[in-house]
Amino acid sequence: MSAPIRVVLADDERMVRTALRVILDAEPDLAVVGEAATGAEAVSVVRAERPDVVLMDVRMPEIDGIRATEQILAGMADAPRIVVVTTFENDSYVYDALRVGAAGFLLKRAAAEELVSAVRLVARSDSLLYPAAVRCLAAEHARHRPPAAPAWAARLTDREAEVLRLVATGLTNAEIADRIGVGPATVKTHVAAVLAKLGARDRTQAVILAYESGFVRTG
Amino acid sequence: MSAPIRVVLADDERMVRTALRVILDAEPDLAVVGEAATGAEAVSVVRAERPDVVLMDVRMPEIDGIRATEQILAGMADAPRIVVVTTFENDSYVYDALRVGAAGFLLKRAAAEELVSAVRLVARSDSLLYPAAVRCLAAEHARHRPPAAPAWAARLTDREAEVLRLVATGLTNAEIADRIGVGPATVKTHVAAVLAKLGARDRTQAVILAYESGFVRTG
DNA sequence: AACCGCCTCCCCCGCCCGGGGGAGAGGGGC
DNA sequence: GCCCCTCTCCCCCGGGCGGGGGAGGCGGTT
Known part of the structure; x- marks a missing residue:
């Protein structure tokens, strides 16, 4: 399994950091290599440790997690994947996080198992975003378990899910438009919404x- | 499972048609709705029956399978998926078939199970090409079973396979170029080769x- | 009645992508 | 020696695509 996945934790609450560290260090393939209590500290720790993944709290002193994320991604070649951690799912930070290039985000109430699998997937998928709705996709696929378990945000609408399914069969926007009987512009809108919600670039x-x-x- | 997959068989040898019919009709989700012994007949039968999938022999009287495929795909809106059937794997027809828009091709010596799964996959994946190298991909993935079982043609080179793997992680051509240390133009070439060999549009x-x-x- | 989410469609813009060619270098097989 | 394949890189060109806006209608919620 080669080298372990190196993780840095950034959260202003010591207890949270400790909890995360306990969870992650229990996994043989994960290694917490640094902690930070502020956004500024997060930036310097990440530059020093060059981890694979950063778990970044949004609310932190000095510099919030979004700005810290922005600075890390802007200032580093071969930057780590950054997972933004929020408390509330409809946090407006969520979209800011996507915008500045976070690889994903998850809620603090997420199960430990979700946490470690998220870290693994983010680290593995190499230049691929892994945000919000992805887990919702899995949830939808598993027959609409409503808002109970899904500790993630940004659901796709029915139309968007339909469009994504067609995109995943290799159709162009124009072909999808013909198929579902709407204009090409509408399909563009839906595809754009899907990309934004999934955090996908294309x-x-x-x-x-x-x-x-x-x-x-x-x- | 909704409506069965409607199949038309086009082959000049009656025995071959019968064999195919027996194999396909044994599957509850497949229904052979027409047969043709010549290319011209194939075109008219397909227009009349409007099947989901056509199994098209390459060598037929009057009009060969390639031209028949061309005519069917050119002249019909919502045209069926056409699988071209060949006897020899390095048949030059293979590339012609790809060029005119065949959904895939397979060898007559293919196992019955391969046949039905090919029909299902082609029918299912709806506007998606399923040609040659796809099975080779699976074969390569399954650790180089040489040229024994692979009843399909068009192998990817090592470089092409590497590029495809990177494409499948969501990277752009420029990013792939940086990753493998070549120019963007080279990546373009490899990607183009992959698309051609897989019969993929993009x-x-x-x-x-x-x-x-x-x-x-x-x- | 006001609001919000969803669906529909429009504009402009820039870029990446894919298609069509060609060309040179190196290696292996005949 | 010659050929063929692979890998490398170049040109031009058109179009699909994604980003950024905006706008109107419609139904359910508050």
Whole structure:
């Protein structure tokens, strides 16, 4: 399994950091290599340790997690994947996090198992975003378990899910438009919404996320 | 499972048609709705029956399977998926078939199970090409079973396979170029080769084929 | 009645991508 | 020696795509 995944924790509450460290260090393939209590500290620790993954709290003194994320991603070649940690799912930070390039985000109430699998997936998928709705895709695929377990945000609408399914069969926007009987502009809108919610850069990444989340099944 | 997959058989040898019919009709979700012994007949039968899938022999009187495929795909809106059937794997027809838009091809010596799964996959993946190299991808993935079982043609080179793997992680051509240390133009060339060999229209379809063939694994 | 989420469609813009060519270098097989 | 394959890189070109806006209608919630 080669080298372990190196993780840095950034949270102003010591208890949270400790909890995360306990959870992550229990996994043989994960190694917490640094902690930070402020955004500024997070930036310097990350530059020093060059981890694979950063768990970044949004609310922190001096510099919030969003700005810290921005600075890390802007100032580093071969920057780590950053997972933004929030308390409330409809946090407006969520979209800011996507915008500045966070690899994903999860809620503090997420189960330990979700946490470690998120870290692994983010580290593994290498230049691929893994945000919010991905888990919702899996949840939707598993027959609408409502808002109980899904500790993630940004659900796709029915139309968006339909469009994503068609994107994942290799259709162009124009073909999707013909198929569902709307204009090409409408499909563009839906695709754009899907990309934003999934944090995907283009339809190719969206398809990959659809497969990886189980939203579409292989053959 | 809704309506069965409607199949038309086009082959000049009656025995071959019968054999195919027996194999396909044994499957509850497949229904052979027409047969043709010549290319011209194939065109008219397909227009009349409007099947989901056509199994098209390459060598037929009057009009060969390639031209028949061309005419069917050109002259019909919502055309069926056409699988071209060949006897020899290095048949030059293979590339012609790809060029005119065949959804895939397979060898007459293919196992019955391969046949039915090919029909299902082609029918399912709806506007998605399923040609040659796809099975080779699966074969490569399954640790180089040489040229024994692979009843399909068009192998990827090592470089092409590497590029496809990177495409399937969501990278752009420029990012792939940086990663493997070559120029962007070179990556373009490799990607173009992959698309041609897989019969994919764009990188999105290539990724889908990579997943469906098992060339890349989910999770 | 006001609000919000969803669906529909429009504009402009820039870029990445894919198609069509070609070309040179190196290696292996005949 | 010659050929063929692979890998490398170049050109031009068109189009699909994604980003950034905005706008109107419709139904459910408050």
